[in-house]
Structures are given as C-alpha cells and as structure tokens.
Amino acid sequence: MKNITVLFLLFSITLFAQRENYGGKxxxxxxxxxxxxxxxxxxxxxxxxxxxxxxxxxxxxxxxxxxxxxxxxxxxxxxxxxxxxxxxxxxxxxxxxxxxxxxxxxxxxxxxxxQLNEVEIIAEKSTVEIRLDKKIYNVGKDMTVKGGNASDVLDNVPSVNVDAEGAVSLRGNENVRILIDGKPSALVGLNGTEALRNLPADAIEKVEVITSPSARYDAEGTAGILNIILRKGKITGFNGSINVTTGYPAMFRVAPNLNYRTKKFNLFSNIGYSYRKGPGNSQSYFTNLENGVVQSYRNEDRVFDRKNNNFNGSLGLEYYINDNSSITGSVFYRDSNGEDIATNITTNFDANNVLTSTENRVENENEDGVDKQFSLNYTNNFDGKGKKLIVDLQYGDSDETELAPITENGTLIEQNSQTTKSVDKLLQIDYVHPIGENSQFELGHKSTLQDLNSDFRVRDANGNPFTFDPSNAIDFKQNIYAFYGQYGNKIDKFSYLLGLRTEITDIDLNVLTTNQVSDKNYTEWFPTVNFGYELNETDNLTLGYSRRIRRPRFWFLNPFESRSSATNVFRGNPDIDPMFTSSFDLGYTTKIKKLTLNSSIYYQYSTDIIQMVSIIEERNGTNVFVRQPTNLNNENRYGFELTTNYSPAKWARLSATFNYFKFKTDAFTYVATASNGAQTTTQLEAVNNSSWFTRFNARITLPAKVQWQTRIMYRGPQEDAQSERKGIFSADLSFSKDLFKEKATLVFNVRDLLNSRKRESITYNGDRLNPTSIVDGSFQWRERQISLSFTYRFNQKKKRERPQREYDGGGEGFGG
Known part of the structure; x- marks a missing residue:
C-alpha cells in the first residue's frame, strides 16, 4: 500500500514538473x-x-x-x-x-x-468546487455508493474517514459537525452514526467539506463541518427515480425520490424503506497484572446479530411568491425498530493459563424509535442582485424506547430498559447585503434549543435493583444563542472574508438518581479569517483561520453504563468541560492539463481535549474495566493533505487522497471517583505521535460500456495516552452497466472485499510502564457486504459533466 501511494505521488510530481509555462499570456x-x-x-x-x-x-x-x-x-x-x-x-x-x-x-x-423527457439529474462523475471557506464535492455516479447510504458517501469524500464503528472523522479528527442542508436535522437524530446508515446515497446531491468555516456557520466541531445537501428537482415537470437494492448479509432497500415542479411551486420528496442484518464481532483479551507479574487472563468473544427495519420519508413544498422570493415547508418522519443480539462468551484463566470458568452472556436489545421534524424556510432575493434575507424555523421531536433483557448461561439475570425523548427547536435569520459589485456584508442570528430526558433502569430477574445499581435518569437542557457578522470583498485576484461570531451557551444537567446537578453557562467569541488569491487561470491559494468549540453531547455526559458485558463497560461523565481549538489552513489548487491537485497544510491547537480514558473499579470483589470520556490537557496537531484527480484517457479516471498528521498531547494525571466514592489515579504520559491515511480510486470503462471501479484505503496506526491502534486496510469493488438507453443502471458492489475492515488495538490500564492490565482488542462493526442495486429514472437522464469553475472567490463563494 505504501508503494502505491509513493508511486502515485511521484507520478503527480513528475507531471507538475512538466507543466507548460503560463507566462506571456x-x-x-x-x-x-x-x-x-x-x-x-x-x-x-x-x-x-x-x-x-x-x-x-x-x-x-x-x-x-x-x-x-x-x-x-x-x-x-x-x-x-x-x-x-x-x-x-x-x-x-x-x-x-x-x-x-x-x-x-x-x-x-x-x-x-x-429534452424535457430527458431531464438530467445524476452527474456522470463527481466534481469539486473550491470556495474561500470550503470545498464542495458534487456526488457523481461513484459506483461504490450506489445502493449504499450516507456513511458510504462520506467515506468516498476526500479528507473524510468512516471507521469500523461508523464514526466519522475529518483529517483524522472525529469532532466533526454534520449538517443536513445547512442545518441540524432529524435525519441525524439522537444517534447520528446509525441514522446516517439509514439515509440512502441516492438522496444526496453534494457534500460540503468546511475545514475553515466562516462566521456564518456554527462554531461547533473542532475538526470542521460536513454539510450534506439533499437532491431537489430544479426542472419544470414531474420526474424522479427509484432504487432497489438487495444483498448479503440479508438486506433490502427501496428508495423512490419524486419531484414535481411548476412555475409557481416545487413539490419534492425523499422516501426510503430498508431492512438489513448487520453481523459484527469483537474480541477483548485481558492480561491482569500486579507489579508486573501476571495474575490471570480473561477472554471475551462477542458476536453481534443486528436486524433493523427503517422507514424514513420527507415531503416538501416550495412556493414561489414572486420572481425573487419563496417559502418552503417540509416534514420529515422516521420510524425504526431493531433487534440487536449481543452474545458475549467469557473464559477466565489463572496465571498458568488453566481454564477456571466460562460464562455465556446474551443481551437481546429491542429498540423502537420515531423521529419527526417540521421545517419552514422563507427566502427573499429582493432585486436579484445578491441582496438576500433567509429565515428558518425548525421543530423536532424524537422518541426512543429500548428493552434489553440479559441472560447468563441460559438464565434471565437482568431486565434493562431505557426511554429517551428529545425536543429540538431552531430559529435562524441570515441577511446578505452586497456593497458594489465585488463585496458584501452579512449578519445573522441563530437560536438552538434542546430539551432531553432519558431514563435508564437496570433490574434483576425479579424486577428489583442490584446492590450496585447502574440505573440513572437525567434531564438535559442545552440552549445556544448565536450572533454573527462578516464582510467579504474581492479586489482583482485577491478575495477576503472576515467574520466574528459569538455564542452564548446555557447547559443544565440534572442526574435525577443521584441529585447531581451540573450547570455550565459561558459566552465565547469565535473570529474567522479567510483569504484567497488567484495566481492564474488554474492556480489558487487560500488561507484560513477559525476558532472552534466542542461541547460534550448528552451521551458523553450521561452516566449510563453499557451492559453487554458485566466487567467491560462504557460510562458517560457529567463533569466534562467544552474543548476549544484554533485552526489554521493553507491551501493550494492547480490544474495541469488532465491532472488536478488540491493540497493543504494545516495546524490546530486545542485546550481541554476530550478523550476516552480506561480505569478499573472494584465492585463486589470483581475488577470492572470502565471506559469514559474526560478532559485532558492541551494538544498540538498539524498535517499535510494532498488530493489528486487524473484522467489519462476517456476510459480511465484515477484519484487519490493522502493525509499525514502529527499530534502532541501533554501529560495528565486523571483522578476518577467510582460510584462507591473510591478514587483511582491514572497517570497519562505525554504523547508525541503521527498517523496517516490514503485512499485510491480507479474507474475503468470495459468493453460493452461496463464500468469497473476499485477503491483501496489504508489508515495508518495511531497511538494515544493509553492505547495503540493498528493500521486498517480495506478494498471495495463494483461493476456497473447502464440499461434502457441510460434510463436505468445496474450495479454489483462488494464493500470490504477482503473482510479486513477491523479496528485492532492494545490498551494499557493504569500506569503504562507498570499497567494493572493490558487489553488486546479487535472490533468489526459490519462484515463484508455484497449487494446488487437497480436504479430506474423516469423523465430523467444521466447528465454529462458541465464545465465548472475550480475556484469562486466572490458572490456566493464568500460564505456558502
């Protein structure tokens, strides 16, 4: 894999050295x-x-x-x-x-x-637009996402990675803010990772990667923002598409997307039903020590058998009041139910590796959830010359109920339940005022209000609480009030965008079972600076600075404990403070005949970083390993990113992404208080480490116009204060054929061809030089997936790629 990356980079550099002289134009x-x-x-x-x-x-x-x-x-x-x-x-x-x-x-x-009977909706290939504060990736007919979901789309976007558990990261940093059409959405729901798997890939038009957000955007997300733009028909008449996907392990999805537009209104919808089984597995091998001497071993093998039924639908109506203004209303509804069976086989050994006991623990979790969201948007373009007023109102309601009885060696031992209800409200006002031909001023306000209640109860087989009772109930309220202003201007080839945002945060957390109250109120300022310079027709420079925040989400604050293992659990931490990051980004874009290069050098300085820490608690004479998030000291992170696209011939398209980053975290002494009041001290050593990831895509046109696409990805090893993660390699393969005069497409797709997408790690509990335990672990969220997808478009046709500007430094390019 390293050889492939090096050869591709050398090839790009050679082409760069051979580029023509642009002087004398x-x-x-x-x-x-x-x-x-x-x-x-x-x-x-x-x-x-x-x-x-x-x-x-x-x-x-x-x-x-x-x-x-x-x-x-x-x-x-x-x-x-x-x-x-x-x-x-x-x-x-x-x-x-x-x-x-x-x-x-x-x-x-x-x-x-x-031509109206052949309206073009799906792009032949993905393209990229460069703006002062973001890159816009128009999602094309990339076959590895056909029949897939939003997570699959994001995993194809440069700079973005989706790990084995579905966690999304941007440039190796998992604190990324995900928006739908520029706003928080019920599509992301209470569990963003799972919800993204239920959003069909065909519903996505483009993804905005915002690594240096302007003041218009939320300050949340220290790595940046990913904004998913959904498809909406723009051409008069009725058109749409329907996608049907089946696969192994068992899956079935049907996703019609319909649109009807007249001169006065636009009616649009995105609908999807899916059923899928998601087999996965993990292993944790514990070596327990005392003063460097092995005392015992424990092996936990888990098998995950997941079944999920999901229906989601959105319906919207855009009404054109006049030539320059419109009002849009939409409603979103999702109903999901799933059965997740986690079988945990635990074997215990003494210091001589002699078997002492075996346990078979099964958690059968049944989950039902309903999400609803109502949105209203008013847009007024005034005279059509750039002056604009946008008002958004949004109301969301989410309910989840989980029942999870646990058996051990065939006998019922626990009856667990959790109910979660969240109400979310949003008001956003944005105003854009052009000044002359090349400058504009913007200001706006946003209120985001969340009111969440969660009740988690653990009971024995008779319905009584345990001596050690991990039950908890919380009331969580988070209100954020934001105001911003920014000014952008373009002077010949030079563009700049200067902004300032303030966010007033009011968080109230009440743990009802322990009467623990946590109130956090603070006001913070977030300046943003973005510069752009067009060297010539094909070469552009950008420079950005932004200050960002990471507020701990309620599931990090909630002292809920996972129960699939009695001795290896995750628990939230109500005492976490927000994390702040200052980011700098220098980018360079060039186009050399058939080769396009996008490169960036970036630096981030973070305070009070939030990271998972492993501790050991003694409960009724048994050591329980607890993972929970906490604030560590400061971190310096810097890196280099290169994205290349090359089309040597009409039948071949190649692209590659390479990202290298280095980070240094200060040493930290962590004191944890257990439920019984006992305190444990963990000394976390300073970390000075680096990692990298690379991705390579090749799309080849075979005889009979069969499209063959291969994608290979490697994520390098990484180390933090307590753990070492090994490298991850995976490969995807697909074949595509257009049918019925390009009105339909058939795609055969294999995700994780080698079944190698696993997270393998070693974790040291206690002092790393003298640990109390060492845990060798592996985790595979989803095993290899094979699918066959058929898409039929009516009153639509694949569109050939239009010429696109590689850089936009003015007008709408200032802030989005």
Whole structure:
C-alpha cells in the first residue's frame, strides 16, 4: 500500500514538473451577466457560459451562482459565446471582441420541449468546487455508493474517514459537525452514526467539506463541518427515480425520490424503506497484572446479530411568491425498530493459563424509535442582485424506547430498559447585503434549543435493583444563542472574508438518581479569517483561520453504563468541560492539463481535549474495566493533505487522497471517583505521535460500456495516552452497466472485499510502564457486504459533466 501511494505521488510530481509555462499570456478582462428562465424570470443556477477563442479555439467559461449571475475572467480576444442549461435550448450570442471589461446583460433561456423527457439529474462523475471557506464535492455516479447510504458517501469524500464503528472523522479528527442542508436535522437524530446508515446515497446531491468555516456557520466541531445537501428537482415537470437494492448479509432497500415542479411551486420528496442484518464481532483479551507479574487472563468473544427495519420519508413544498422570493415547508418522519443480539462468551484463566470458568452472556436489545421534524424556510432575493434575507424555523421531536433483557448461561439475570425523548427547536435569520459589485456584508442570528430526558433502569430477574445499581435518569437542557457578522470583498485576484461570531451557551444537567446537578453557562467569541488569491487561470491559494468549540453531547455526559458485558463497560461523565481549538489552513489548487491537485497544510491547537480514558473499579470483589470520556490537557496537531484527480484517457479516471498528521498531547494525571466514592489515579504520559491515511480510486470503462471501479484505503496506526491502534486496510469493488438507453443502471458492489475492515488495538490500564492490565482488542462493526442495486429514472437522464469553475472567490463563494 505504501508503494502505491509513493508511486502515485511521484507520478503527480513528475507531471507538475512538466507543466507548460503560463507566462506571456494576454491581459485579462472580466465578463459578467445574468441568466434567467424566459417565462418566470427565475434565476438559473449552474447555467454554463461557454466562450471559444476564435484564434486558437481554446475553450473557457464558467457557471452561474444561485442568483443566476456569472463573472468570468478571460484573456482579451475574439470569442464565440453560447449559454447552456440542461432541459433548455442552447442560446448562441453574436461573436464579440473583448478588449475591456464587459457586461452581457440579462440572458433569457427557454425550455426545450424535446429534452424535457430527458431531464438530467445524476452527474456522470463527481466534481469539486473550491470556495474561500470550503470545498464542495458534487456526488457523481461513484459506483461504490450506489445502493449504499450516507456513511458510504462520506467515506468516498476526500479528507473524510468512516471507521469500523461508523464514526466519522475529518483529517483524522472525529469532532466533526454534520449538517443536513445547512442545518441540524432529524435525519441525524439522537444517534447520528446509525441514522446516517439509514439515509440512502441516492438522496444526496453534494457534500460540503468546511475545514475553515466562516462566521456564518456554527462554531461547533473542532475538526470542521460536513454539510450534506439533499437532491431537489430544479426542472419544470414531474420526474424522479427509484432504487432497489438487495444483498448479503440479508438486506433490502427501496428508495423512490419524486419531484414535481411548476412555475409557481416545487413539490419534492425523499422516501426510503430498508431492512438489513448487520453481523459484527469483537474480541477483548485481558492480561491482569500486579507489579508486573501476571495474575490471570480473561477472554471475551462477542458476536453481534443486528436486524433493523427503517422507514424514513420527507415531503416538501416550495412556493414561489414572486420572481425573487419563496417559502418552503417540509416534514420529515422516521420510524425504526431493531433487534440487536449481543452474545458475549467469557473464559477466565489463572496465571498458568488453566481454564477456571466460562460464562455465556446474551443481551437481546429491542429498540423502537420515531423521529419527526417540521421545517419552514422563507427566502427573499429582493432585486436579484445578491441582496438576500433567509429565515428558518425548525421543530423536532424524537422518541426512543429500548428493552434489553440479559441472560447468563441460559438464565434471565437482568431486565434493562431505557426511554429517551428529545425536543429540538431552531430559529435562524441570515441577511446578505452586497456593497458594489465585488463585496458584501452579512449578519445573522441563530437560536438552538434542546430539551432531553432519558431514563435508564437496570433490574434483576425479579424486577428489583442490584446492590450496585447502574440505573440513572437525567434531564438535559442545552440552549445556544448565536450572533454573527462578516464582510467579504474581492479586489482583482485577491478575495477576503472576515467574520466574528459569538455564542452564548446555557447547559443544565440534572442526574435525577443521584441529585447531581451540573450547570455550565459561558459566552465565547469565535473570529474567522479567510483569504484567497488567484495566481492564474488554474492556480489558487487560500488561507484560513477559525476558532472552534466542542461541547460534550448528552451521551458523553450521561452516566449510563453499557451492559453487554458485566466487567467491560462504557460510562458517560457529567463533569466534562467544552474543548476549544484554533485552526489554521493553507491551501493550494492547480490544474495541469488532465491532472488536478488540491493540497493543504494545516495546524490546530486545542485546550481541554476530550478523550476516552480506561480505569478499573472494584465492585463486589470483581475488577470492572470502565471506559469514559474526560478532559485532558492541551494538544498540538498539524498535517499535510494532498488530493489528486487524473484522467489519462476517456476510459480511465484515477484519484487519490493522502493525509499525514502529527499530534502532541501533554501529560495528565486523571483522578476518577467510582460510584462507591473510591478514587483511582491514572497517570497519562505525554504523547508525541503521527498517523496517516490514503485512499485510491480507479474507474475503468470495459468493453460493452461496463464500468469497473476499485477503491483501496489504508489508515495508518495511531497511538494515544493509553492505547495503540493498528493500521486498517480495506478494498471495495463494483461493476456497473447502464440499461434502457441510460434510463436505468445496474450495479454489483462488494464493500470490504477482503473482510479486513477491523479496528485492532492494545490498551494499557493504569500506569503504562507498570499497567494493572493490558487489553488486546479487535472490533468489526459490519462484515463484508455484497449487494446488487437497480436504479430506474423516469423523465430523467444521466447528465454529462458541465464545465465548472475550480475556484469562486466572490458572490456566493464568500460564505456558502
């Protein structure tokens, strides 16, 4: 794997050394204008302006933003001009000599009746747009996500990793904020990891990777923000698609996406039903020591047998009040139920490895959950020249009920239950005011209110509490009030965006079973700075700074204990404080003929970092290993990232991502208080370590137009204060064939081809140089998945890739 990465990087560097000399180019002029729909005067976003130099036949151009406006820099000269938009008639303008900055005025496009039956929705391949504060990945026909879910899509996005348990990380940092259409969403729900697995990949249009967020965005997420944009039809008429997927281990999914649009309204929906079994496994081998001498061994083998039924549907209606304003209402509903059986076979050995006892513990968890969310959006573009007011209202309600009886050696020993209810409210107001042609000012407010109640009860077979009772009930309230302002400007090739955000946080946690109260109230300021410079047509530089926060979520604060093992548990910690991070990011983008390079150097300084710590508690004469989150000292993290895309021929597309990061964590002494009041002290040594990950995609067109795609990924080993994680290698393979004149697509897909996507680690409890126990562990959330997916599109057709700007430093590019 290392050899593949090195060869690919050397290949990229060689091509870079061979690039042509860009010096001596003609002086540039700026071409502006606006593209509207002929009858309704609705702005056409992503309309393509194609300019062909009449002297050398070189083609350049650009696309319109959300208000239909375009701004393109070209060398002086004579050009042929045409404007294209899918489903509309191409409009050719008279040839024109551009010797100075020119405004082409308003260009009106009319619908093409012959093309309306072949409206294009799904892109042929993924493309990337570079903005001052983010990268936008338009999700294309990447076969490894067909029939998949949102987690699969994110795992294909550069800079992003999804580990064996489904946890999402950005540049190796798991504290990433996930938004849906720019806002928190019930699609993420109470358990974001599981919810992402239930969102079909076909419902996603693009993913915004925001590593240097502007002041417009929440300060939450020290690694940055991932914003998932869902598909909504933009063309008049009725169109849609239906995807059916089946696979092994047993899975079935059907996901219709329907859209109907007229000149006055747009009705859209995303619906999905899925059933799947999710077999997984883990092993924990404990070596118990005293003063360096082995006292005993324990092996815990767990097998996870998961079954899940999930229905989710969203329905929305966008009404166009006039040419420049609209109101959109939507409702989301999800009903899920699952049965998770965790079988834990524990074998105990003495110091001589002689078997002393065996236990078979089975937790049968039945979970039912309902999530509802109602959203209302008002957008006013005023005169259509960039001035904009956006108001969002959102109300969400989530309920979960879990029943989890536990048997040991066939006998019922525990009856566990948990009910969780959360009500979430959101109010957001954003106002954008352009100043001249190249600058704008923004300000806004956001209130996010959460009220959550959770009741977790552990009872014996007769319904009575244990002597040691891990039951708990909590009331959790978190209210965040945010205000921001930012100013952006573009001066020739230089762009900048300066912002300031303040967030007022009020958190109240009441642990009802112990009368423990935790109130945390604080006001923090979050400055953001983003610069961009266009070196020439193909080379761009960006520089960003932002201050971020990580607030502990309720499941980290809740002293709930996992029960699938009686001696190896996870427990929340009500005493966690927020973590703050200052981030710097320097990016460089270039395009060399058929090769595109995106690179970044980044640095992050974090205080009060939140990390998992393992401790040992003695309960009724038995040592219980407890993992819980806590605040450690400070951390310095810096790294380098390179993403390359190369198309050597029409039948081959190659891409690769490489990310290297190094981090240093200060030493820390952790004192934990057990439920019986006993205190244990754990000395965590300083960590100075590094890690890396790389991903390589190859897409090849075989005879008969069969598409073959292979993806390989390697995540390097990593070490923290108490544990060492080994490297992870995985490979995905898929074949795709278009049918019925490209109205349908059949995909055969194998996820984790070698069944190697496992997290293997070694954890040292107590002093690392003189541990009280050493745990060798492995975990595999989901075993190899084979699937067959069929997608049929009606009144749609795959669209060929349109020319896209590689960089946008003005207008909508300032903040999103």
């Amino acid at each position: 003609s002086p540039k002029v700026t071409i502006t204008g606006k593209v509207l729909e002929n009858n309704s005067n609705i702005p056409l976003e992503y309309a393509t302006i194609v300019l062909t130099n009449l002297k050398n036949n070189k083609i350049t151009g650009g696309v319109t933003n959300t208000t239909g406006i375009f701004e393109i820099q070209i060398p002086k000269g004579s050009y042929a001009i045409k404007v294209e938009y899918i489903g509309f008639k191409t409009k050719k303008l008279p040839n024109k000599v551009f010797a100075k900055n020119s405004n082409l005025g308003t260009i009106l496009l009319s619908e093409d009746a012959e």
